[in-house]
Amino acid sequence: MTTETPTPALSTTKLTVGSNKPVGPRTRVAAGVINLVTAVLGIMFLVPLLWVVFAAFNSQAGLKLEWPGSNFSLDNFRAILTPETTYRPMWNGLVLCVGSTVIAIAVATLAAYPLSRFNTRYKRPFLLTILFSTGLPITAIMVPVYGLFVQLNLIDTISGTVAFMATTALPMSIFLMKNFMDGVPLTLEEAAWTDGANSMQTLRHIVLPLMWPGMSVVTIFTFIGMWGNFFIPFILLLSPDRLPASVSIFTFFGQYGSVQWGQLAAYSILYTLPVVILYVLLSRRLGGAFNFGGALKG
């Protein structure tokens, strides 16, 4: 793990649009073909997605993609906007995600500081362990975690689930947070240290204000990951009134026998909306494309 230039994991990369050469007919045909192929691929990605949007506004929605037309209505949304169906699962999801994200970010920030600032004996083995754990399939440890939660009496508790979800996000957040922190020059801190500030003070007043873009990236990624997580709450939470949106979407249609596809689509939209909004806010504020290049270089 030797990053020569600690690249911040995102930057406002401008995509090259091609050179300003004189355009001949052959180049123009090639450009047309490229645009056409790209657009066709885009449409192939779009078609499955359109079903959710159309079905949500169609009172007679089935499984096939069809324009709502005369069946256009908001009935599906009206039907699902009840405490049991929508509000409670959304609230539960929010509690789980905010809780685990706050813990993960706070713990990761603290952990990243000594890893970024000092050279000590534990640093290398610790970072290698963290890097190793980012690759472990969390799915595989759900059986023992279930066992552990039964032993510790944590099964079906929000606090236990939050703690575990935070832990699953830790390796990646520590790793990213350290990379972002490496981008903050040390000289500013050295001045503060000379004035008698301790490391936690410099972390709070000097380092964190300078790396907020990086921190918000890690925070929002963690949150989005939690919001979409299905398997962890599916295993660790049992009572229907504690289930978050990711799990209840899977279970609550079963009780009515036949599936109301229009309502499922409407619910999917409401459940997806927060993530999309967060993503749009993030990508707009931080300048378009995320550049994973830096984060992947290690």
Add this chain to the structure above:
Amino acid sequence: MATITRPNPGTPGGPELRRRTHPISVDIARALPLTPAVLLLLVFLAGPILWCIYAAFTNTALTGAGSGNTQFVGLDNFRAAFSSDTFRNSVVLTLVFTFLSAVVGQNLLGLGLALLQKRSAKAVRTLVGITVIGAWVIPEVVAGYVWYAFLAKDGTLNEILGTLGLGQNWLYTLPIIAVSLANVWRGTAFSMLVYNAALSEIPQEIEEAAEMDGATGWRRLRWVTVPMIKRTVTTNLMLITLQTLSVFGLIYTMTRGGPGTKSQTLPLYMYEQAFSFSQIGYGTAIALVLLAVGGVFSIIYMRLLRED
């Protein structure tokens, strides 16, 4: 030429240059902010992994013989697994799923999209980018339902193919292909973004020079572009392989591993054994296999990262 370089202890470039002069107590003091992270990781990550290693060699179960007195059964769980057709079927399906959806699908399609986007018109590039990222951003379970609706017997694909007489229930006839396609759809954005970043870092002079020398199209791609992003390709392959190995929600929503066991990858098999059949010991043995596979990939990944 004597240059005086002051080692910068803050950047990872510096550590090897610097002698450690401080006593161990300083190390301990500096490690204090790590404590919460270490505690959480020990209790909820290292703990379960250790328990996994232990329980895989026992007959722990919620019902039946192993529920009262847990006993060591040695390698019985693994022997049972490797001689079980269902387990071998899951291993094969996991390999197929990972190969089709990650190695071929997400990786090649992501690279292709990144290359196409680089040369396409701005409007096309933006719209396609938004759509592909849109598929990536939506939660796993929703993606599962979207693809259920798309591939079901009276779903969208059959509506399109209906006129050609090709309609069939894809989730029953080709379940593993169906879930792989859904995973390609969902995961390609990640590879696309990674390759977008890598391609934008290639200096334009190099591509132009290759063009001047008469290298066009495929040859430029094969001999100039791909070699320059080789490192990104391996890193990306490793990451998406690791992600794909543990996909559960998507497959569970679409097919629940069925029909029969035709789309039952290792995570779903593990879930069924441990939670539906209450065979915790056996389920943990499967989990250990999965963990070991992930561990091996993880080590290769670390090696790759350390190379340069």
